[in-house]
Amino acid sequence: MEFVGDGDLLVLQKNGHVRLVRDGQLLADPVLVVETTPVREMGLLGIAKSGGAVYIYYTVPDADGNPLSNRIERYSWNGQSLVDPTILMELPANTYHNGGAMATGPDGQVYAVIGDTGKYGPLQNKGPESIHPPGTTDYLDTSVILRVDPPGPYYAVGVRNSFGLAFDPVTGTMWDTENGDDDSDEINMVPDGFNSGWEAVMGPATEEGLARMAGYEGYEYRDPEFTWHRPVAPTGIGFADFGAGEYDGSVFVGDCNHGRLYMFKMNQERDGFVFASPGLQDGVADEGDSLEEIVVAEGLGCVTNIRTGPDGYLYITSYSHDTVYRILPASAEQAQQPAEHTPGDPGVQPEEGGGCLIATAAYGTELAPQVQMLREIRDGKLLPTESGSAFMSAFNEIYYSFSPAVADLERESPALRAAVRGIIAPMLYSLSLMDLADGSELQTILLGTATIMLNVAMYAGAPAAAVLGVRGMVRGRPAKRVAVAAERGPA
Known part of the structure; x- marks a missing residue:
């Protein structure tokens, strides 16, 4: 999302729609639609x-929906729509790790990460x-800001x-979040000429990691300012001007x-964080460390973006809640308010019940392809139809009665996560x-019924058949032994 004009807010939808929030109301029609x-x-x-x-970053698909490139375009904002597009960059693309976050520096320079x-x-x-041979792509525009x-x-x-x-409004220094592989998500201060270290x-x-690092001229490595050992998938980052000194x-x-x-208090030099909790003072949230000091809000779903509004408050987009939240300090007179939704618009409807909790915990992130597939089926195939929407309402009543507890158990047990994935x-x-x-309603009902019956057969029918088969084998064995004994006669 991005603020334009006199407090207007442009909000991105993953489906290629740019929506306008004006005076707290989400307008019905997109101000721009791109094919993605x-x-x-x-x-x-x-x-x-x-x-x-205004600059946007999106994935360009081929005729089959496969990624061709990540494109950056520049538009003019006329107060009602985005016009006069100019293509600035065509970048490599894949189904994942496309980055896409953008920010503007204090000097007006626009940046993007891939x-x-x-x-x-x-x-x-x-x-x-490692540069690929001539005639093939060498991926020079990946893993960079x-x-x-x-x-x-x-x-x-x-x-x-x-x-x-995001840029620190005091020092003008860039900061980023970075997602690790199986561990070590990061927050980094990013000076010009920064080497973030991946893939070493x-x-x-460690000394071994430093020894593996390439010596790019003009680029220097520094450790992250904060690391989560267990991945949390950090996303948006921002600074607030609440007018309340605590924040x-x-x-x-x-x-x-x-x-x-999360909220991280800066040190006096504004190049790192200060913590009261002994477990966090090394800048790493290890297994078992309390996060109470830095967690200031929960229940926001999959946060995707943070921006500071003209009023100094934080604005947060939630992918899984389809909502824009405004975050205020407790001392503020106004209550936290989400942006208004347009009734009947499937692209911005609030989610019924929340995310795919069990699958998200099993795969470690809402961005996992398996979780994305579940969301796509729910949002693209079921909720737009009356029968699908009715099914989801009934399903959610049952699912959310137990899924939060199961997801909590999964997060504590790698073995359980692996079992659930299987x-x-x-x-x-x-x-x-x-x-x-x-x-269509008919196809949704027919295919939905077929899918339910198939799952009943897999998860109930097959185990039941196996149990009955075992019982039959057990019952048959004594009779066979008696018959053999009778044939042998007395010793």
Whole structure:
């Protein structure tokens, strides 16, 4: 999202729609629609403004919906719509790790981040020897923070994937969030010429990691300012000007895995954080460390973006709640208010009950392809129809009565997470039947019924048949032994 004009708010939808919130009301018609493919980590991903120009970052699909490129375009805002598009950059793309976060520096320079796009290019601390042979792509525009407008040298390299960029309003220094692999999500201060360390290092560097790092001229590594050892999928990052000293000048970060908003108090030099909790003073949230000091809000769903509004308050978008939240200090007179929704618009309806809690915990993030598939079936195939919507309402009544407790147990047990992934794998495969639905009530009912029956057969019928078979074998064995004994006769 991005503020334009006199408090107008442009909000991105993953399906390629740019929506306008004016005076707290979401207007019915998009101000821009671009063709994209809103699945996995593709879609309309980033927005920024500089002066009267607005910049967007989105995935361009081919005829089959596969990613062709990540494109950055510049538009003019005329107060009602985005006009006069100019293509600025065509970047590599994949179904995941496309980055897309954008920000504008104090000097008006526009920046964007792109992840590794699942490809191992030379700017992931691989060194020149990893550049692909002539005639093939060398992925030079992956794992970097780009100077978009005006263009220039890479601002940073070695970025695995990021969903958050912001500038400290006091020092003008860039900060980002970065998603780790199996561990070590990060918050980084990002000076010009920063090497974030991927793929040699995630989290605080070891001597071995430093030895593996490529020596890019003009780029220097530094450890992250904060690391979560267990992934939380940090996303948006921002600074607030509440007018309340307890919060002003702090860094705020959202996450996707737990729906939390974190607050980090800056040190006097504003190049790191200060913590009262002994467990966090090393800048790492290890297993068992209390996060109470830094968690200031929960229940926000998958946070995707944080911006500071003209009023100094924080505005947060939630992907899984389809909501824009305004965050105020408790001392403020106004209550926290979400932006208004347009009734009947399936793209912005509040979610019924929340996210896919069990699958999210099993796969570690709402951005996992399996979780994305569940959301796409729910939002694209079921909720737009009366029968599908009725089914989801009944399903949610049951599902959310037990799923939060199961998800909590999963987060505490890697073995349980692995078991759940194995258990739900057949169900995920069977749900591909719903891709055949064309949006009609009849097809939704027929395919939905077939999918339910298939799952009943897999999860109830097959185990029941196995139990009956075993019981039959057990019952048959004594009779066979008696018959053999009778044939033998007395000894």
